[in-house]
Amino acid sequence: MxxxxxxxxxxxxxxxxxxxxxQRIERHVRRSLQNxxxxxxxxxxxxxxxxxxxxxxxxLRGRLxxxxxxxDGTGRGMARLxxxxxLDRAIDELAKVTGDRDGAERNVAQAFRLLIAMExxxxxxxxxxxxxxxxxLSAVPLLDPPNDEVLEIxxxxxxxxxxxxxxxERAGREPKLTIVDPLAGTQLQPGASMxxxxxxTPVQGAAVRVNLALAGxxxxxxxxxxxxxxxxxxxxxxxxxxxxxxxxxxxxxAAGVAADLEWAEQIVAPGGIVVLDDFGHxxxxxxxxxxxxxxxxxTRFTFLGQVAHSGYLRAxx
Numbered sequence: 001m002x003x004x005x006x007x008x009x010x011x012x013x014x015x016x017x018x019x020x021x022x023q024r025i026e027r028h029v030r031r032s033l034q035n036x037x038x039x040x041x042x043x044x045x046x047x048x049x050x051x052x053x054x055x056x057x058x059x060l061r062g063r064l065x066x067x068x069x070x071x072d073g074t075g076r077g078m079a080r081l082x083x084x085x086x087l088d089r090a091i092d093e094l095a096k097v098t099g100d101r102d103g104a105e106r107n108v109a110q111a112f113r114l115l116i117a118m119e120x121x122x123x124x125x126x127x128x129x130x131x132x133x134x135x136x137l138s139a140v141p142l143l144d145p146p147n148d149e150v151l152e153i154x155x156x157x158x159x160x161x162x163x164x165x166x167x168x169e170r171a172g173r174e175p176k177l178t179i180v181d182p183l184a185g186t187q188l189q190p191g192a193s194m195x196x197x198x199x200x201t202p203v204q205g206a207a208v209r210v211n212l213a214l215a216g217x218x219x220x221x222x223x224x225x226x227x228x229x230x231x232x233x234x235x236x237x238x239x240x241x242x243x244x245x246x247x248x249x250x251x252x253x254a255a256g257v258a259a260d261l262e263w264a265e266q267i268v269a270p271g272g273i274v275v276l277d278d279f280g281h282x283x284x285x286x287x288x289x290x291x292x293x294x295x296x297x298x299t300r301f302t303f304l305g306q307v308a309h310s311g312y313l314r315a316x317x
Contacts, residue, residue, distance in 0.1 A: 070116060076125035077198035080116060082134075087112075090131045090138075090308055097305035097312055098142040107138035110170065114163050122211040124157030124201040127249075128277070128309075135307035136247070136275055137163055141171035143304070143312065145244030146271040148175045153229045153260055154250035154277075155181045157201065158208030161222065162215040164247075169218065177222040178238050180229050180250070183208065230259045242269035249277035254286035254293075261294045265301070270317040274301060279311030 071081040082090075087108065094104035111134040119125055126133050137160075148168065152161050161177050168175040183205050201207055205224060212219035227234035229250050246264045250256060257276070264274050276291060278284045291311065295303065301313040 070120070073198075075199055076119055078129060080119070080130050082112075082130050086131050090135050093305065093307040094135060094138055094142070097139060097307055100142050103142050104138065107142060107167070108134055111137035111163075111167060114166060118159050118163050118211075118214065121214055122157065122159045122162070123199070123207045124159060124197065124203070124211065125199045126159045126163070127156045131308040132277070132310055133160065133163075136160070136277070136310050137167045139307055139310070139312060140164060140245055140273060140275065141167050141173065143273045143314070145273050146269050147242070147244035148173050149241050149243045149269070150175050150177045150245040150247070151238065151243045151267070152177065152179045152247040152249065153181075154247075155179045155208060156203060157199075158211040158222075158224075159214075160247075160249075162212050162219050165212075165215040165218045165222075175218055177212075177218070178243075179208070179222060179224045180227065180234060180238060181208075181224070182228055183224075183226050229263065230256070235263060239267050241267075242272070243267055244269050244272050246272065246274045247277065248274060252278060252284040252287055254289045257287050257290035258294060261290060261301075265299065265315075268300075268315045270315060272315045274313040274315065276311040276313070278309050279306055281309045 071079055073079045091101075091104045091108050094108065095101040098104060112130070114137065115126060115130065115133055150161075150164065150168075152164075155161055158179065161179060165175045165177060183203060197203065205226065208224060212222050223238070225234055225238050229235070246268050248257065248260045248264065250260060261274075268274055276287060278287055279291065280288055295301065300315045300317075302316065304312040304314055306312070
């Protein structure tokens with residue numbers, strides 16, 4: 001909590017409050033001088049606020065506590081208050097990938113607000129760092145997928161899918177979401193220690209449906225196929241259409257990502273977008289490894305670039 005209040009972004013956000021405190025301390029010192037206080041008393045007053053000022057400062061800090069709850073990591077594991085440099089970098093990367101600087105700035109702002117709202121209203125959380133989530137939500141609409149069919153491989157609580165529906169609707173699209181996830185009660189990743197989620201919510205279908213309902217009719221109409229994306233039966237059930245967007249966010253091992261990329265080759269529509277989550281993240285080297293091997297094959301995919309820790313591919317005809 002202390003780190004949140006002392007970060008550059010927090011100081012910038014809360015600067016008006018700090019300025020108010022400084023002004024009141026300055027007035028107190030000026031009154032002391034006007035009343036003929038000794039130099040010693042003046043120094044003490046300038047260096048250490050008296051009891052009344054300390055009390056007022058504590059009250060102001062207390063009023064900031066509810067604001068902290070919107071942005072700190074309690075109940076989701078990660079804080080949601082990025083620095084200005086992180087925001088600017090994401091906008092620059094997004095503009096480079098999409099070719100739309102104005103749209104990048106607009107979508108990043110909208111996606112950040114949406115992320116905070118979804119985690120405030122939903123159950124569970126959205127997996128990932130703030131700029132990674134914001135980048136994905138911002139990029140997909142700007143990349144103008146060829147149709148509105150979206151496949152999300154790995155959803156956790158369904159909250160990201162609901163947020164993506166909303167961002168696509170803001171762009172005038174009519175998204176139709178399909179989700180594939182084992183919904184095994186907890187987040188599954190090979191080689192990772194699985195424990196109770198920071199949100200305290202079990203990973204199960206009921207939570208996913210609750211969150212999808214936040215996206216209105218399109219969220220409620222989402223197809224959910226429980227199972228693993230490499231399962232032939234699961235694939236057969238959801239390979240009934242070509243997808244304009246495929247989000248690869250399931251098994252993060254090299255073998256798992258390789259299998260999902262191979263499947264995406266078959267089901268993504270011409271001109272479709274494939275999003276590789278956690279691309280280049282040091283915790284998940286298997287993703288980049290699988291990507292490099294896949295791109296060395298006779299692939300339909302062209303690499304568009306990276307925003308935060310997500311890579312973007314476009315499929316040819």
